Amino acid sequence: MAATLKDIAQSVGVSLATVSRVLNYDRTLSVSEHTRKQIFEVAENLNYTKLKRRPAMPDKQLKIAVVQWYSETKELDDLYYMSIRLGLEKRSEQRHFLTMRTFQNDLNAIDPDVDAIIAIGKFSNQQVAALARLTPNLVFVDQDQLCHGYDSVVTDFQFAVDQVVDAFWAHGQHRIGLLHGAEWTTDKELEVSDPRLKAFRRTMTARNAYDPDLVFAGDYTNQSGYEQMKRAITQLGDRLPDAFFVTNDPMAAGALKALREADLAVPDRVSLIGFNDTTIAKYVFPELSTVHVNTELLGSTAVDLIENRLQTGRSTPQRVTVGTELVLRESTRSLKKA
Structure with a gap:
């Protein structure tokens, strides 16, 4: 069941009117970016359903860098990418993987010991090459990179x-x-x-x-x-x-x-x-x-592809296409x- 305005307001600690105006992109409202971000994230999170837990990989906690092509502020203007990221982070938490976020393709913020990278959004050939230099374990979400040899999760x-x-x-x-x-x-x-x-x-x-x-x-x-x-x-x-x-x-x-x-x-x-x-x-x-x-599925599928690649040693790239309704x-x- 979808979250109500009251649910969101109670979770964030603001009025119903504030929630309504933020969700309708009312820029005349005087509210901090932190509160605005909270409202959008709570609204998205309250609409998620819990996935069945599966056992984590037993040997070590994997480190996954999540590279978001949007800035954190711009992400609030297009909740599509936020929703993918939240789905990805939920699946990673279920697998006991450690995720580290970076925005606007900031490669300097990526841990050099990262095990894999999930790139959300659109990237140039130069950016793809830069990511590949950090790790061969790459998955792209919302961009088809199969022809360049990388796992991809896309929408039909x-x-x-x-x-x-x-x-x-x-x-x-x-x-x-x-x-x-x-x-x-x-x-x-x-x-x-x-x-x-x-x-x-x-x-x-x-x-x-x-x-x-x-x-x-x-x-x-x-x-x-x-x-x-x-x-x-x-x-x-x-x-x-x-x-x-x-x-x-x-x-x-x-x-x-x-x-x-x-x-x-x-x-x-x-x-x-x-x-x-x-x-x-x-x-x-x-x-x-x-x-x-199904943005949650887009994000969680990217994590599943990483898990499969690391568990099996698979090198052949895969593309997963998700349908719509x-x-x-x-x-x-x-x-x-x-």
Whole structure:
């Protein structure tokens, strides 16, 4: 069962109003970054289910460096990566492994005696090579590095996007807009395009329905979602589609705000589906329909791959692809089954 605002407020020791405003990215609220971080982490943790414990490796406590490409502050703006990290840390605790976190690919912070590295996010070839010099036991989460010889845990984006388009299409919503993101690795050597854009273009083109005028690029933040939806409203006017797919939940929450300000009712005028199903999807208004990504499984699978590699001496790389589930809530009321 999902955590309530009251559960979170009691755990952190703040008011219900403070929790609600933080989870809705209200930057006018005067609250410390520490409290904000606590609220997000407690919200994520309270939604986790306990995994069955398995015996730890008997010989020694393994040291795993967790390299997060986001900064600690930016991680709060996109809870997807925080959720992966929390799932990874929970599985490591169950195995009695020691995890050491570093943010923004700070290699100087990594213990030289580390047994393995789990890299979360996107990394350039130069960064991958630098990590490999520290240990051959590498797992990448959310980036496919199988072709370079490294274990990888990824999401099936094509399947997820097909689910979204199918859902809209089944209810006669054929003009579908897209808000997507793009960003760079921390060393600025590699631009990382949104894989959901490629999947969306492929799926819509196959239906002779892809319209580049309905596609808007942002940077995955709440503010970007707000700005890009305002841009769509201004540019398209009466041609604004009645359905939008937004490629992460923070952007979708920002898009909801822009639609409210323009008096465009959700879902009556515009249906909206986000991506990742992070905590904020349940606390925005209206509640956000979204694609659920099992971030806990992504993180725990990375730990399992490390454990397998170290126990068996396996050198052949593996790629594990995790599926998704479309969760329909109030932002797509018309799509709900009767």
